[in-house]
Amino acid sequence: MKTIMFKSGIFAQFLVVIFLMSCSSWNNTQKGATIGAGSGAAIGGLFGSKKGKTAEGAVIGGVIGGAVGAGIGVYMDKQAEKLEKELKDAEIERVGESIRVTFDSGIMFGFDNHALTPEVQETIMKFASVLNEYPDTNITIQGHTDNKGSHKYNLDLSKRRAESVNNYLKMQQVSGDRMMTYGFSFDRPIAENTTEEGRAKNRRVEILITANEDLIEKTEKG
Incomplete structure (x- = not known):
């Protein structure tokens, strides 16, 4: 069961990435938040399942992942902009x-x-x-x-x-x-x-x- 859940989590992340590739109008911060939420939800789901609370774990994981992804996206966007200038x-x-x-x-x-x-x-x-x-x-x-x-x-x-x-x-x-x-x-x-x-x-x-x-x-x- 754990193996199936792990593969399902990766598949969910794969679908998120494919979706984002079609969203050319999104900036990297938005993509980071979405990728973070997707991967966070998958990780959170696995963590929560150990306690019999898969749904709750997925929600917590998604919120944390989304915030981290967005924050890193901002940092990297600024750095990339500076690199392009220099x-x-x-x-x-x-x-x-x-x-x-x-x-x-x-x-x-x-x-x-x-x-x-x-x-x-x-x-x-x-x-x-x-x-x-x-x-x-x-x-x-x-x-x-x-x-x-x-x-x-x-x-x-x-x-x-x-x-x-x-x-x-x-x-x-x-x-x-x-x-x-x-x-x-x-x-x-x-x-x-x-x-x-x-x-x-x-x-x-x-x-x-x-x-x-x-x-x-x-x-x-x-």
């Missing part, structure tokens, strides 16, 4: 209750190199300034390559590139405790690796900004 060489996307920042590796690094170019260092400095202005987030740095060369070689290169960004952000006083780095070689392409245009898109660094425990706790407390 970073002209990066793509800024709001994804759920997170922010994805994508840098073209061709701008960040020389060919077959992991050292940041002088041109991009100023951009990373601006990026760090915004991250320091919004400290209640975790930062995941992901390096990606195209499929030229061996998987092992590209895995090492993608890791070194992610670590270069990490190290430069640390130099700009971004706390290392907030950051994690990963290299994915060419395992996660966003375009076909059969054309030069596609390979260029796949050579990138993605940085995911998500709420940390402090932000969630602050939002819960209002």
Whole structure:
């Protein structure tokens, strides 16, 4: 029974996300409140079921989830707006209750190199300034390559590139405790690796900004 309820909760969240994808006129705060309410209700339902009070647990979970989702949405909306103003060489996307920042590796690094170019260092400095202005987030740095060369070689290169960004952000006083780095070689392409245009898109660094425990706790407390 617990397994069935868990799967039902996930399915309910899936339906909420599909619905929100069609609501293009909604802002991210509204979406955050709705996603929070949906996931909160599912979690609350599971929690309440242990006490034989599934409906009550779902209502409580929904209220808490909605408030947290909306609060995080406001925080992320403001941060994304600031990033869009400061970073002209990066793509800024709001994804759920997170922010994805994508840098073209061709701008960040020389060919077959992991050292940041002088041109991009100023951009990373601006990026760090915004991250320091919004400290209640975790930062995941992901390096990606195209499929030229061996998987092992590209895995090492993608890791070194992610670590270069990490190290430069640390130099700009971004706390290392907030950051994690990963290299994915060419395992996660966003375009076909059969054309030069596609390979260029796949050579990138993605940085995911998500709420940390402090932000969630602050939002819960209002």
